[in-house]
């Protein structure tokens with residue numbers, strides 16, 4: 405049987421991981437500035453995380469949401485403490501798309517409305533409503549078409565104000581990434597996030613912060629929207645929450661009331677996934693990983709901005725993007741195959757850095773030196789000579 409061929413793959417077989425490194429099947433070590441797409445938060449195969457999962461496995465791996473599962477309650481308490489959202493309610497699912505699907509559905513239950521505002525270049529996942537609010541028509545099948553979605557330009561206050569003035573009372577939710585990931589590391593202005601909060605309050609609309617990629621400590625604060633001093637009504641989370649163990653969650657403001665059966669899932673919140681997520685939060689606290697994300701992120705942002713070949717260095721903490729001009733279009737490939745450093749991309753000319761939150765300044769220097777080598781004037785001359793010779 406063949407795998408359904410939907411992923412363009414790098415020609416690398418990864419067999420092992422530890423901390424910020426992974427190894428391929430030939431024993432080659434790589435520095436991981438991609439974190440398996442922002443998923444590895446506390447580092448590959450963290451011993452505390454492994455022990456927590458193994459201890460849980462020795463007790464019970466799975467039981468359904470039809471009985472009391474104390475490990476879920478422990479996760480909710482730990483989450484409330486680390487995130488600072490103690491008064492919110494936690495609902496557990498399995499993926500980022502599912503988190504947004506439930507957040508949007510809940511907003512509609514809560515308001516009794518069906519319109520949703522989303523923004524250009526957004527990515528919210530591939531389930532039906534999540535893909536309908538994602539700004540990429542290529543990802544939508546006919547069955548996902550939805551006339552209730554109002555798509556507005558990102559960071560455009562005037563257009564947003566106009567729509568809220570005219571239709572605010574029909575809009576169930578506004579969904580936004582405080583830093584767009586797939587969209588190319590585009591940071592929402594603090595003023596824009598505050599305006600959304602304000603107009604959602606005026607019109608009784610639910611503000612959903614999609615923190616699947618930008619949240620969970622990656623930017624140095626628990627949520628990327630915390631930088632703007634804004635509290636969303638629902639936060640969606642996935643990726644870093646389990647350090648690779650599949651789990652996702654929404655944190656729900658206390659004004660939104662639960663009713664039996666309004667949401668539900670078989671696998672969401674299973675004991676093994678909860679154990680993984682508790683270990684992640686405890687390691688984040690004990691190893692002060694949010695502080696590290698802020699400090700190492702600032703260091704990277706500052707040093708990358710001094711490079712005159714790469715352009716538009718942007719982001720916050722350990723969620724960084726920059727543009728790659730045509731002359732060094734093979735930068736990512738060279739970083740991977742010559743320097744053995746994994747990075748991410750958002751489009752062919754945008755590099756995304758999404759390393760584990762434990763990445764050190766020394767490891768940052770390894771990446772910076774490799775980029776420096778690939779973009780040095782000497783290298784540029786070599787490239788120019790090559791292209792003239794062609």
Ligand SMILES: Cc1ncc(COP(=O)(O)O)c(C=O)c1O
Nearest residue numbers: 499500501527528529585616617
């Ligand atoms: C901001 C954002 N939301 C939602 C998703 C979807 O998450 P998942 O792939 O776990 O469904 C992603 C995935 O990249 C994302 O970046």
